[in-house]
Amino acid sequence: MKRCMALVAATFAILPLAQGAAPSPTVTIPSPSATIVGLPGEVEQFPGIPFAKPPVGNLRFKPPVPLTEPYGVYEATENKNICPQFIASTTDGNSLLPQFLATLINSPIFQKPVLAASEDCLYLNVHRPADTKEGDDLPVLVYIYGGGFQLGWNSMYDGTPWVKKSVELGKPMLVVTIAYRIGAFGFLPGREIQREGSSNAGLLDQRLSLQWVSDNIRSFGGDPAKVTIWGESAGAWSVFDQMALYAGNNSHNGEPLFRGAIMNSGSFLAADEINGLKAQGVYDTVIHNAGCSAAADTLQCLRNLDYTSLLNAASSVPAMLGYQSLALAYLPRPDGVVLPESPDQLALKSKVAKVPYIAGSQEDEGTLFALFQSNITTEPLLVDYLGNVFFPNASKRVLEEFVSQYSDISKNGAPFRTGGWWNIYPEFKRLAAIIGDFEFSLTRRIFLEASESMSPDVPTWSYLSSYNHGTPVLGTFHGSDLLQVFFGILPNYASDAFHAYYISFVNSLDPNDGNEGKYMHWPQWTEDHQLLNMYADHSELVLDDFRSEAAVFLKDNIEHLRL
Numbered sequence: 001m002k003r004c005m006a007l008v009a010a011t012f013a014i015l016p017l018a019q020g021a022a023p024s025p026t027v028t029i030p031s032p033s034a035t036i037v038g039l040p041g042e043v044e045q046f047p048g049i050p051f052a053k054p055p056v057g058n059l060r061f062k063p064p065v066p067l068t069e070p071y072g073v074y075e076a077t078e079n080k081n082i083c084p085q086f087i088a089s090t091t092d093g094n095s096l097l098p099q100f101l102a103t104l105i106n107s108p109i110f111q112k113p114v115l116a117a118s119e120d121c122l123y124l125n126v127h128r129p130a131d132t133k134e135g136d137d138l139p140v141l142v143y144i145y146g147g148g149f150q151l152g153w154n155s156m157y158d159g160t161p162w163v164k165k166s167v168e169l170g171k172p173m174l175v176v177t178i179a180y181r182i183g184a185f186g187f188l189p190g191r192e193i194q195r196e197g198s199s200n201a202g203l204l205d206q207r208l209s210l211q212w213v214s215d216n217i218r219s220f221g222g223d224p225a226k227v228t229i230w231g232e233s234a235g236a237w238s239v240f241d242q243m244a245l246y247a248g249n250n251s252h253n254g255e256p257l258f259r260g261a262i263m264n265s266g267s268f269l270a271a272d273e274i275n276g277l278k279a280q281g282v283y284d285t286v287i288h289n290a291g292c293s294a295a296a297d298t299l300q301c302l303r304n305l306d307y308t309s310l311l312n313a314a315s316s317v318p319a320m321l322g323y324q325s326l327a328l329a330y331l332p333r334p335d336g337v338v339l340p341e342s343p344d345q346l347a348l349k350s351k352v353a354k355v356p357y358i359a360g361s362q363e364d365e366g367t368l369f370a371l372f373q374s375n376i377t378t379e380p381l382l383v384d385y386l387g388n389v390f391f392p393n394a395s396k397r398v399l400e401e402f403v404s405q406y407s408d409i410s411k412n413g414a415p416f417r418t419g420g421w422w423n424i425y426p427e428f429k430r431l432a433a434i435i436g437d438f439e440f441s442l443t444r445r446i447f448l449e450a451s452e453s454m455s456p457d458v459p460t461w462s463y464l465s466s467y468n469h470g471t472p473v474l475g476t477f478h479g480s481d482l483l484q485v486f487f488g489i490l491p492n493y494a495s496d497a498f499h500a501y502y503i504s505f506v507n508s509l510d511p512n513d514g515n516e517g518k519y520m521h522w523p524q525w526t527e528d529h530q531l532l533n534m535y536a537d538h539s540e541l542v543l544d545d546f547r548s549e550a551a552v553f554l555k556d557n558i559e560h561l562r563l
Contacts, residue, residue: 031215033070039077043160046126048080051212054120060303061188063204064122081118082153086183086315124209127159127175129167132221139226140174140217141506144206146233148320149187149331154179165499171507174222176213180205184314187330190283191275192299199274199335203241210257228260228506232482236266241332243353244346250353260509261357264481265365265440267447268343270562274333278392282317282329289316325369326439327390327563344558347447350454356509359444360463364415364475366436374425379403382427394560405550406430412547415475422473442551445544452526460525461511463532467494492536
């Protein structure tokens, strides 16, 4: 009896605290009709809101299906499953690191309890300032994660610090982080996928999430007419692709889905057709390792597989953390509809949504991806590697001329501005420079030049980050901006400045708005083709003219240089 009385007394002692706790924020959305209950706080959070039917069973690989039925009261109080990850290949025999990662990451034991990976993963998270209400019409930042279309998830990127900073700067905004299918689940290539109309499902996941934002963000206090999309790496490629989808049509119900774009390390990624030789080879490899080669309907055979068997088969092609590097097996490919042409052509013809954008890169984008090819010891071996792995449609002459653009590694080898230092194997610095320029740095400039030529009224800004200059071997490597910019782990000038620039851009489409006198004026790229060159403790302006001959060659031969 005494024990029961003690429990009752303890319960009543807690009640005043519970009664005084902040109430859970509640939002009623129209499409589909639902009442969303979130988490209170200085920044109110609504994690794990579904925006599509689970892409399982016969919906596996297919374009996402929007939710249409009302689903009543929904507790958006925890992050949901992440999409299946493809971090390393199960078959890459060129490096012990990928094999080790494959064994660890691709195992169901690791994916389910630790990462909670599942095909039922199409959810988004909303973050807003406390007490925001419908009618406040705050601008909205939508973040698309990167990871080479092979890894990543939205809950990795907490929007809370960005919302807090926006309030601190007097420019409050909402942040939405979205999920999309990656690897084979979102980007399985092949003519079978194309014939069915299921190509580029991962991009369509992103597009559907943006449509959800357009339909529902006003209920959270956001303005659907003031949406900016932002991504890093594959997220930046995705931002470009959202600009280029359907040859630049970014409308939904007669209104644009976004008014601005930010691309960290990536713009267009030149890719061969979804039914091309290389792409079909990926499909056929997956089919073979899934045991579906003899099936009358190989695609349906894949849909009938259990999750683990499919994950293993999908992971049997080379991954980016290995010898194949960024010659990605799974990536957006032109299909004639969703991406009507290769992204390089959509960029060069300016078949993109005409919105102001920021596009920048790290100084040494390629170093991280050239760590696995130490057997490439001569120029002919480098040419052969690029032809066999990256550019199967390029002639040997084109590849030799491309490689010759980087003959002087003291000038054109990555990490840049380090002379002959850090060439850890004979062709490391050249390969690192070529990968970084093709995938990120010089394609960025080519896109900016096309915008200037064909859409001169569209404001653009560009940057080059050098805050890790001097780091042995890697320099300012790909992904280092996540630490500086998104996560702001180092509270230095670079982090503060980028936060201020980006939040201003989201609010007014001008990164300088309200920042004059605090940070360097960031001129539009078209003014003098200048880059904001960012260091940890300061910034300066530099001409965007490095490796100009290589840039001209790449632009003139881009049709031969596609993944």
